Amino acid sequence: MALWLLAMAAMAFLPVPEFWITLANYIGLYSLVALGLVLLTGIAGMTSFGQAAFVGIGAYASAVLTTAYGASPWIGLLAALALTVLAAAALGAITMRLSGHYLPLGTIAWGLSLFYLFGNLELLKKFDGITGIPAISLFGFDLHAGRHIYLLIWAIVALSVVAVLHLLDSRTGRTIRALKGGVVMAESCGVNTARTKLLAFVLAAALAGLSGWLYAHLQRAVNPTPFGLNAGIGYLFMAVVGGAGHVWGALAGAALMTLLGDWLQGLLPQLLGQSGNFEVIVSGMILILLLQRAPGGLWPVLVRLAQRGLGRSGNGADGRPPLGLRFPGAAQPLARRSQPATGSPVLDVRQARKAFGGLVAVNDVSFALNAGEIVGLIGPNGAGKSTLFNLISGVLPLTAGEVHFMGERVDGQPSRKLAAAGMARTFQHVRLLPAMSVIENVAIGAHLRGHKGWLAGVLRLNRTEEASLFAEARTQLDRVGLGEAATREAGSLALGQQRILEIARALACDPVLLLLDEPAAGLRHQEKLALAAVLRQLRSEGVSILLVEHDMDFVMGLVDRLVVMDFGTRIAEGEPEAIRYNPAVIEAYLGGVE
Template sequence: MSQRLPLIIFTLAMAVIPLIPGIPPFWIVLLDNIGLAALVAMGLVLLTGVGGLTSFGQAAFCGFGAYTTAVLTTAYGVSPWLTLPASLLVSGIAAVLLGIVTVRLSGHYLPLGTIAWGIGLFYLFSKLEFLGRNDGISGIPPLSIGSFRMLSPDTIYYAIWIAVLVSALLTMNLLDSRTGRAIRALRRGHVAAEAFGVQTPRAKLLVFIYAAVLAGLSGWLYAHFQRAANPTPFGAQAGIEYLFIAVVGGAGYVWGAVLGAGIVVVLKEVLQSYLPYIFGGQSQLETIVFGIMLVLLLQLAPAGVWPWLMSRLPFKPARKTPDTSLKLEHPARASGTSPVLLHIEKARKQFGGVIAVNDVSFDVNAREIVALIGPNGAGKSTTFNLITGVLTATSGKIAVLGKEVENAPPQEVVKLGVSRTFQHVKLVPDMTVLENVAIGAHLRGSSGAISSMLRLDRTDEARLLAEAARQIERVGLSDQIDQLAGSLSLGQQRIVEIARALCVDPQLLLLDEPAAGLRHMEKQRLAALLRQLRDGGMSVLLVEHDMGFVMDLADRIVVLDFGTKIAEGAPAAIKRNPDVIKAYLGAAA
């Protein structure tokens, strides 16, 4: 109840505003425009702030929503309420067609791509005859309920703000779910997300469509608010302004979209109203001052105004402790009678003329800890990437429990019970330790986006969080469970990655330099944990440079040098091997 109290207060306040005696109609119009902008910015919060996909073309999706209802109501006499699903559907279909191409882009090509189709669609709206060309479509009927017609700004006000509140609730529910964690993981790149079963193209397309549908909803409301639709509000400048709103409010925060819309819309209106009087009617000055003020605002709050305000509140929202008595079922996997869990035979990886892994062969047996060692550049991490599907082998054979994983994507490899950590930590820094670890259990949940938005996933979600909490306790980080991952030390972040990997319930655990950054006692606890995992039936393949740690822990050691295996055997034999001493350990060994 305490978490919902601010929302209840905000809802009551917004409901009362139009009922205040003597309130100027201009204020209501301003609030209507804020609500319409907030809907588009809310989609950008999910798309850009959470998913890491920058889009300057969201105004075009507003155009799809507005023109769909304009055509259906004026040319075919369809009821405005019946055009709502049609407007959302058209916006969604347009997002699918554009998103299939757009979400595959990365780096600066992605925003450039959205600018390109945003400008293209703006000119398309202005050239099509049935859309009224540059003049657009007028005479759009108002929304009505029975005999009550929403002809004025204060009557459509409630429709706009109900849409804002419902959209905010659905968006927050989506983010607080298995699907939401997958979307948030996208911002740190696709490699870590895919290693735990996230279908990144699907997740990117989902968030792209969701943002477009919210923009289409805004366009539908705009058309019935203005009673007309023309291309002007759906151009590139409007798209840039919507992105400004999301960034100013706080690109990763749902209520930041509402706050950002309020700041930008009000600031713009004030400057347009008063600057001409101050500077004697000089045109375009408001645009210059508007830009300067936004830059100053972002200097004060670089992450956005909403998180800046929240950080100064005297209280923090309480988090619900996961019920660790809830259990997840063990994933169904093929079992084999062979003691060999991982079989690598003449694996080779060549980048042009560089051979990173040169016909390497070795096995990992059940209940065994195998160390993969060698100097920097020996091909250890590349071998890990070949096993987990991040890279495809040039030649050779890699099999897990007899099943070949040649050219299999990471999402398929993890289903076989292979999980991993990374040489360079890949956590989402602004997510809590619990949320980061829960990403590892992604494949062990089943709830989709729709059930998450409607809050039908709570049983599934509780089990996933309980599993994450158990693994955090297992690695000894229970005290940090609610801390942001980015606030932890490097050593603690590596331990969090191990907990995330354990959430897969793996048969084979691949650890890439797990002891780097750990103090002596932390290394001892990690070694004890790995022995416990081995004794419990799990196999471990680790890359590590701390030879004391490796020699005390590993059952068997494989040594690489310039991509070639030069030795394999028990730790005692490796210590005495002259080739290993020459290449890696040194004469002092």
């Protein structure tokens, strides 16, 4: 891909037709918007049809300043970015609360609103638009022609691509990618998902605003037409067709859609003998066929063709190993929290109750767990164990009762707050990021043990911290026996290994209390023995463990105490041998005895 960028740069110095330069300029402008949509839609999992409106904000902000107030285009750039970021922050604070089909509908609504705002404000000259926009001046040279501004456009595209690649290969980038794994999983690792969503939304808008600034000074005139809903849909198509999950797919999609549209505009009137917007119909049919054959977009197909017969080059965001693996010598040990004294209270659940309407899923359950203790939570299917887990870990709010952790009342607090306090968990149904490497999945668990933000990631000021986070992730993988699989894709692991991987991710949080939801499900006998050895080792180190499990042989030989639930109620509590012969427990599991 670097060769392609060099080839694009070389076009400015070759005697190619001016029309080629014009097409290349528009491909560059579209690439910036599509790049933002790759970040927002393909990677963070949030669909937006309104990016064209942000292009318009960037274009109009600079156009007004430079024509009405005589400001420099570079001042216009600052204003375009500032206004776009402010608008995106305000709209994102509302829109990012939506989910499902409401989110894209919300982006359509404000996209249309901004389009008609552009066309009805007297300051913006309504639908007539603004003309006479000055050319950008760089080192005393006016970029008044398409060939002159060409290098600037593609230099900005190249820098933007590098910035996004660096961002994704960082602590903040992993949180953005973690959004696709589900909010519950990300929050359990300490990620503030609302803030992360807003960050991705604002960064995508900033790239669109940057494209708008370039567009205004390339065209030297702006009007509302290029910033409507149709343009927003077109940008989204570029990202999807190119490969919405791949940074380079933004450039591939922008190039394909631009060149295809231009080619059909010239070809179809000759074939059909009449003019019209037939290229929209034909290009739509071609794109549908393309996505049927390549649902992941054009870029993965190009990569497979280029690397046919070769192994993968890495699992990083840009195809190389993650930054933390490339600089292992920079690693510094991460700070560890002190574990409470053995026997001191860690978790105290008091009369916990959860009702879903008229259904009481957890009925006034109480129990306690002390430091250095493994407690098993067992019961028949539907007993309410997983619901109780979710109440303890902050995923669900209590209807009544209290949860105390490390001497503090924590019910009502979000999962990320509990993760910061030292509570980590796994899930009954495995929640991983299958396309990311094993070690990157574990590094997400260490999110709260790092502090570098998104800007440090973009500027590569995070090498030492990344090396430390990945060294910690490697330690936890070795601890659970998955060290040799560190660079494999998480989705390629067997189910049992994926469960072990979830435990490694939870351990990377440096927990005081570990909540394990059916950790032995899907494991073979030897894997269960190895898991039991790991859990015993953790207990000896002072880590407290609460686990839900159906494998009674596994539980009985491991836990210190058992809490038994049935129909949402605690029916027994005690040591494993006492529980084994408890009549109430036998009746719950077997339906009664003679």
